Amino acid sequence: MLLCERDTPLLISDVEVFAPAPLGRCDVLVVAGRVLAISSRPARGEPPAVSEQLTPIAGVATRHIEGRGRLLVPGFVDSLVHIGGGGGEGGFASRVAPLRAEDALKAGVTTLIGALGTDEVTRSHADLLACARALAAEGLSAFVLSGSYRVPVATLTGSVRGDLVLIPEMLGVGEIAIADHRGSQPSAAELARIGADARVGGMLAGKRGTVLIHVGDAAEGLRLLNEVSDSTPLPPSQWHPTHVNRSRALLTQGEAWLRRGGSVDLTASTTAGLIDAGEIAAAQALAELLAAGLPVDRISLSSDGQASLPQFDAEGRLIALAVAPMDSLLQSLQQAVLQHGLSLENALPAFTASPAAIWGLSRKGVIAPGADADLLLLDPQTLAIEATVAGGQLHLF
Numbered sequence: 333m334l335l336c337e338r339d340t341p342l343l344i345s346d347v348e349v350f351a352p353a354p355l356g357r358c359d360v361l362v363v364a365g366r367v368l369a370i371s372s373r374p375a376r377g378e379p380p381a382v383s384e385q386l387t388p389i390a391g392v393a394t395r396h397i398e399g400r401g402r403l404l405v406p407g408f409v410d411s412l413v414h415i416g417g418g419g420g421e422g423g424f425a426s427r428v429a430p431l432r433a434e435d436a437l438k439a440g441v442t443t444l445i446g447a448l449g450t451d452e453v454t455r456s457h458a459d460l461l462a463c464a465r466a467l468a469a470e471g472l473s474a475f476v477l478s479g480s481y482r483v484p485v486a487t488l489t490g491s492v493r494g495d496l497v498l499i500p501e502m503l504g505v506g507e508i509a510i511a512d513h514r515g516s517q518p519s520a521a522e523l524a525r526i527g528a529d530a531r532v533g534g535m536l537a538g539k540r541g542t543v544l545i546h547v548g549d550a551a552e553g554l555r556l557l558n559e560v561s562d563s564t565p566l567p568p569s570q571w572h573p574t575h576v577n578r579s580r581a582l583l584t585q586g587e588a589w590l591r592r593g594g595s596v597d598l599t600a601s602t603t604a605g606l607i608d609a610g611e612i613a614a615a616q617a618l619a620e621l622l623a624a625g626l627p628v629d630r631i632s633l634s635s636d637g638q639a640s641l642p643q644f645d646a647e648g649r650l651i652a653l654a655v656a657p658m659d660s661l662l663q664s665l666q667q668a669v670l671q672h673g674l675s676l677e678n679a680l681p682a683f684t685a686s687p688a689a690i691w692g693l694s695r696k697g698v699i700a701p702g703a704d705a706d707l708l709l710l711d712p713q714t715l716a717i718e719a720t721v722a723g724g725q726l727h728l729f
């Protein structure tokens with residue numbers, strides 16, 4: 333339910349802010365879709381410093397949320413969502429519907445990167461872009477990627493560089509599939525060319541030009557990325573491999589990739605069947621990587637939302653096709669903190685500031701003056717979402 337238009341100032345008072353660094357109890361003022369100011373509340377027992385507290389401007393209608401006893405964190409930045417609908421790998425009946433804005437807002441996802449997947453025949457970049465613009469009309473920050481699983485890459489304008497330079501919403505390329513029977517088995521040289529085009533197109537457009545790599549379940553794992561990094565001047569940070577928690581062997585390769593300067597993305601949506609088959613839940617994988625001393629600023633979680641999740645019986649027959657839900661990021665944050673014992677400030681960057689930096693979105697993933705007003709009000713015990721602010725618009729649940 334939309335309760336506050338973008339142009340109505342919003343004051344969230346006396347709320348415990350994790351920006352994602354802990355700022356303590358603050359007042360946060362949102363104006364015209366951005367965080368205008370944050371002021372610290374005095375510690376308990378100290379005399380109130382009235383001048384340091386934000387007061388609504390006289391004569392300007394302001395919506396006020398009393399945030400006492402609540403947590404305020406940045407909205408989630410989701411590196412991979414099939415916003416136009418994924419799937420299709422089980423025939424036409426397995427095509428998944430496009431994402432509804434409400435499903436993202438309820439799940440706390442305020443910024444999302446939309447991608448095609450296996451199917452670039454019945455799915456197109458024009459449709460992907462239209463879906464992103466429809467979501468943006470509802471307050472979400474929706475971006476898209478050039479390319480699909482396939483090499484040579486499918487594009488909107490005829491080239492990766494053209495897409496990145498000419499289409500504001502196009503942030504990078506992906507998911508390009510490697511180590512997967514559904515991919516087009518690119519060579520290191522082909523992959524390097526894509527990375528170079530994304531890099532230069534990104535430079536010309538003032539974007540980071542990150543290439544999202546779908547890593548399948550073949551044993552070679554990240555071999556191609558290591559080969560390209562060994563043999564070209566492209567740095568490991570050019571690439572963002574996803575599904576790195578799909579097996580123990582791949583997660584181990586992901587650790588080495590992080591150590592050589594790369595980043596990894598962990599897929600939060602999973603099923604009991606996938607966990608039985610060796611996938612490591614994203615919250616657990618995050619806890620393990622942080623315990624190993626790896627840097628959270630190069631680790632992100634994504635929902636893979638609206639992808640199809642096939643379920644097989646003991647004989648390997650397809651028995652059901654579920655849709656990857658958008659709320660898997662929230663569930664993973666809750667699991668990371670409440671079950672795996674990570675502090676909120678240690679876990680939160682992987683859902684917010686880290687993916688924002690990996691995609692070059694400087695006003696996303698943080699609560700700071702000048703940042704976009706993408707905020708979540710959380711229950712401090714359960715970390716359930718009580719309100720989502722997306723682009724300055726308030727939605728209560």
Ligand code: ZN
Binds near residue numbers: 507546547574575
């Ligand atoms: Zn994928």
